[in-house]
Amino acid sequence: YSQCFLSKDLRDRCCCEALILGYGTNEATYLEDQLSVWMASDLPIYHWLHRSSVDLLNANYQHFLDNATRVVLDSAIDNHGYEALSCAQPGILSDLATARTARLRQSLGQFLAATPPLYLIQNLTEVTVSSQPTFKAEAQRLLAWQEDKLCRCDVKSESDRKSIEFRLIDLPEGAANILESKWIYEGETQLSWKLPDGSEVAWVRTASNGQSREHPLRADPFKPAKALSEALFF
Incomplete structure (x- = not known):
């Protein structure tokens, strides 16, 4: 977890980044609650998917993906059919192989x-x-x-x-x-x-x-x- 403050005052708005490993699907509600504490709705959100199950993402994490500005994948090492994500709006998915x-x-x-x-x-x-x-x-x-x-x-x-x-x-x-x-x-x-x-x-x-x-x-x-x-x- 990391924070990048946008001003000298630590009480002012900041950018937050979290790396979360090992969460099971039954903790999705808890995870959403914790993220909402520090994630403002007006900040851009980016997701980098890596070897994630499309079915699990659709079932448990659609809320996060619906609010994302961009969802990144790398088809060179991770070809899990992310195009089938129910939240995959046109242009939201971005492949590092293309970049x-x-x-x-x-x-x-x-x-x-x-x-x-x-x-x-x-x-x-x-x-x-x-x-x-x-x-x-x-x-x-x-x-x-x-x-x-x-x-x-x-x-x-x-x-x-x-x-x-x-x-x-x-x-x-x-x-x-x-x-x-x-x-x-x-x-x-x-x-x-x-x-x-x-x-x-x-x-x-x-x-x-x-x-x-x-x-x-x-x-x-x-x-x-x-x-x-x-x-x-x-």
Whole structure:
């Protein structure tokens, strides 16, 4: 348990943080009563879930989660289906696996923003993201991010997009790249990106009309503290 006072007067408002281990479900009422002593309703509340049962959370701790500003998880080590939480309002769940790839997503987004949305999805048939086993969670989130942005391109361009298949592919341990993605088009158009093992620079490759180019992109993963800040506040 820790307190961070917002002024020199110890009687003034403070931020409180508690780490509670070993509480059974039958103590939920007592726990709620104790927390209400020092937790003001106008302060933002953040939860970091780790290997918690969704059923138990829904049954006994919904009050805490309903009032949360953000609920953080890490799908790389804890894949417990938190999306099924009954309190999971849109945008409240935040995955550290997503936060760690923020730099790569920013760089890719800036690069792709130079292309009209219609051109990005025109004749696009398949999008794959491949990863080594230790980066599978990040690959899943990157695939979902690309799917979401391409669907938005479809709405923005008001086109009749063909069905695009989105797939995850496993790379063997020791492969040259830890993450890579391919956008497969009909015809000669190609777009792909890769993040080599041990590198903080990703490379995006485009090919069209018989010409091929490669572009470097900043892709250094966020360190744990910065990833947690990204997951909590952005």
